[in-house]
Amino acid sequence: QQPVQSPQAVILREGEDAVINCSSSKALYSVHWYRQKHGEAPVFLMILLKGGEQKGHEKISASFNEKKQQSSLYLTASQLSYSGTYFCGTLSSGSARQLTFGSGTQLTVLP
């Protein structure tokens, strides 16, 4: 079953913050985050492991709430280069060899 991402789309001004959520109905081993720019391949951002710490990548960080089976991606002081579609992918019991991706959150950062 596909994880649910919210919001579906968000528009920001440069310098503003955003949060993207990813929820699953299954018990998760890990949550992966990827960013895809238009016409390009998805690019890996970070992985959140069960029992692991919050991860960071430049001004982008994420957390994993194991009790809620939910992960959140935090974009701080967004830059124009952050524009793109963000996907979460989940590894869960019963499908531990394959990521199941959400439908994506389209982020647009305006000058």
Place this chain on the structure above:
Amino acid sequence: NAGVTQTPKFRVLKTGQSMTLLCAQDMNHEYMYWYRQDPGMGLRLIHYSVGEGTTAKGEVPDGYNVSRLKKQNFLLGLESAAPSQTSVYFCASTRTAYSNQPQHFGDGTRLSIL
């Protein structure tokens, strides 16, 4: 430093034609995947392989076949193309299936079926 290479990048087919998409990785990864991406649908897994000579079905396998005769190559075949298979196809690979391994994606193949 090629990573994951997909061939071809673009292709237009007529309904009923067949074709093979090639994915090659130079990272000695065990696991390889084929996804399709349609607008608003995210990435959906077609087939995957956990090692040379192995293949397994993903979420949307119907109408596709795959082969992994060599560790570095993963082929996706369409035996009789249908308009519903118009999509962008991505190949990905990962070292193992452990939770902490990221997937590396190719640049995609844009396929149109007329």
